[in-house]
Amino acid sequence: MYFPSKAHLEATLIERYVLGAVDRAEQAMADGPSWIGRFEAVVEAMVAHALDHRPVLELQVLHTPTAGTRETIAAGTDRMVSLLTQILTGGTETGEFEVDDPFMTAALVYHGVDGVLRSSVTFERELDPDRLVAALHHNVRQMLVHEIRLD
Numbered sequence: 001m002y003f004p005s006k007a008h009l010e011a012t013l014i015e016r017y018v019l020g021a022v023d024r025a026e027q028a029m030a031d032g033p034s035w036i037g038r039f040e041a042v043v044e045a046m047v048a049h050a051l052d053h054r055p056v057l058e059l060q061v062l063h064t065p066t067a068g069t070r071e072t073i074a075a076g077t078d079r080m081v082s083l084l085t086q087i088l089t090g091g092t093e094t095g096e097f098e099v100d101d102p103f104m105t106a107a108l109v110y111h112g113v114d115g116v117l118r119s120s121v122t123f124e125r126e127l128d129p130d131r132l133v134a135a136l137h138h139n140v141r142q143m144l145v146h147e148i149r150l151d
Contacts, residue, residue: 007066010059014069017056018076021049025083035091036145042083043113043136050117051129061121077114081106088144097144109140 003009028045032038050057065073084106091097099105113136120127 010063011066011069011072013056014060014065015072017053017060018072020053021046022076022079022083024049025080029083029087032087035087035094035096036141039084039087039091039140039144040137042080042087043109043140044133046080046110046113047117047129047132047136051127054121057117058121061118077110081110084110091144099144105143 003012024045025042028041029038032041060069060073081103085103088097088099088102088106092099092102113132116132117127119125
């Protein structure tokens with residue numbers, strides 16, 4: 001495969017990374033057994049995808065994006081927040097969650113997870129994915145779940 005410049009190669013890698021993250025999150029959402037299960041699966045997929053593709057995440061974080069890659073990243077971010085918002089809205093409508101503002105809650109969770117991942121890259125810190133996912137699950141349940149239904 002030929003790329004006319006390093007910028008074109010980087011843009012292609014970032015685009016594939018973003019599209020892959022969205023695809024992985026959508027699959028996780030589809031496989032979830034409950035609204036909380038879907039939410040946890042999506043945030044777990046976010047963490048796994050980022051860590052499975054850490055070199056591309058590093059490229060995205062540590063290099064100045066072009067206008068095209070900014071648009072790609074923004075579209076991916078919007079899609080991820082939209083997925084989380086759909087889950088929060090569905091869970092709220094069925095009574096599984098008690099969330100007053102699904103969009104803002106989704107944005108806070110998404111950007112919180114993304115911030116932890118980006119910080120580990122920026123400051124070259126190792127990140128224990130099991131610890132991050134366990135903390136996410138615990139805190140998400142405390143934040144969202146009024147009553148977990150077992151039926």
